[in-house]
Structures are given as structure tokens and as C-alpha cells.
Amino acid sequence: MPIKTILIWPDDRLEEVSISVDPEDVDASLIGDMIDTMEDCRGIGLAAPQIGINKRIIILDESLFSDRDDHLIMLNPEIKDGMGDKIVSESCLSLPGIEFFMQRAFLIDVDYQSLDGEQKTLSASGILSIAIQHEIDHLNGDLIVHSANRHERRRIKKAMTKRKKNEERRFSLSS
Numbered sequence: 001m002p003i004k005t006i007l008i009w010p011d012d013r014l015e016e017v018s019i020s021v022d023p024e025d026v027d028a029s030l031i032g033d034m035i036d037t038m039e040d041c042r043g044i045g046l047a048a049p050q051i052g053i054n055k056r057i058i059i060l061d062e063s064l065f066s067d068r069d070d071h072l073i074m075l076n077p078e079i080k081d082g083m084g085d086k087i088v089s090e091s092c093l094s095l096p097g098i099e100f101f102m103q104r105a106f107l108i109d110v111d112y113q114s115l116d117g118e119q120k121t122l123s124a125s126g127i128l129s130i131a132i133q134h135e136i137d138h139l140n141g142d143l144i145v146h147s148a149n150r151h152e153r154r155r156i157k158k159a160m161t162k163r164k165k166n167e168e169r170r171f172s173l174s175s
Contacts (some may be wrong), residue, residue: 002050004037006093008164010157015141016054018049020076024059034059043093045131047138050094053099058135065128074112081109100144104130
């Protein structure tokens with residue numbers, strides 16, 4: 001399946017609230033593209049908005065959290081409860097090379113639908129909990145860069161814009 005381009009902040013599409021999806025309308029090729037893109041970027045999770053799809057879909061690499069060598073696919077996920085605040089260092093595929101310290105719930109309960117439409121609840125802890133919260137933030141148009149002060153956001157925006165222009169220039173030279 002084709003590897004999709006990851007949107008880099010400050011792309012405005014990353015800050016839009018995603019729309020709910022009907023499991024019957026989710027194209028299997030989209031899920032395959034998301035998995036391939038996440039794996040190509042060596043990510044642990046990916047939200048559909050990061051590839052320009054404004055739908056409430058996230059995927060996570062389960063092999064990093066369990067003995068299962070599979071992917072956790074969540075449609076319309078919603079955190080119902082969280083506890084045990086923890087400060088963690090996070091990075092994001094849409095903000096390459098940047099890390100932020102974030103306060104996250106260490107334990108969460110999240111409701112979601114599976115691809116076959118089954119309503120499920122998952123209790124997650126540790127890195128899985130943190131990754132789910134991070135990806136759900138993407139669905140709500142909330143990025144880790146929003147936790148930075150105005151001066152830091154401007155600096156990061158300038159660096160990301162420069163990086164994007166350099167990549168576009170490199171691509172046009174190789175074409």
C-alpha cells in the first residue's frame with residue numbers, strides 16, 4: 001500500500017476537529033495506508049488527520065505494548081476516565097525532531113469502535129495510555145506544540161516551515 005505524506009505543523013489541517021466515522025464506510029485501503037505509513041516512519045501510533053484525512057481513526061503498533069504482533073485500530077475513540085498523572089517526554093511525526101514534556105494520565109479507560117463496528121472499552125496503562133491520549137489529541141486538533149509558550153511556538157513554527165521548504169526543494173530537484 002502507498003506510504004502517505006505526514007502533514008507537518010503548522011499545516012492548518014492538523015488543527016481541525018475530526019469527524020466521526022461509520023465503521024461500514026471505513027476503507028480497508030486507508031487502514032493499510034496508515035499502517036504502512038506509521039511503520040515507514042517508525043512511529044508507535046498515527047491519527048488519520050496526520051495524513052490529511054479528517055476522520056476519527058487512530059492506529060497503534062501493539063507489538064510495542066504487548067506480545068501481539070498486530071495493530072490496534074480505534075474508530076471514534078473517546079477517553080472515559082483517567083488517573084495517575086505523569087510527566088512524560090513525547091515526540092510527534094508531525095513535529096519531527098521536537099520533544100515536549102507533557103502531563104498525561106498514566107491509566108485510562110477509552111471507548112471506541114472496532115472495524116467491524118463492535119463497541120469496545122479498553123483499559124490502558126503506561127506507554128499505551130500515553131500513545132492513545134496523544135493520538136486522540138490529534139483527532140481534536142490539539143498538538144503537543146500547543147503546550148509551548150508563544151515564543152517557543154514561533155521558534156518551532158519557523159523551524160518546521162524551513163524544514164518543509166527544504167524538503168520541497170529537495171523533492172523538486174530529484175524529480
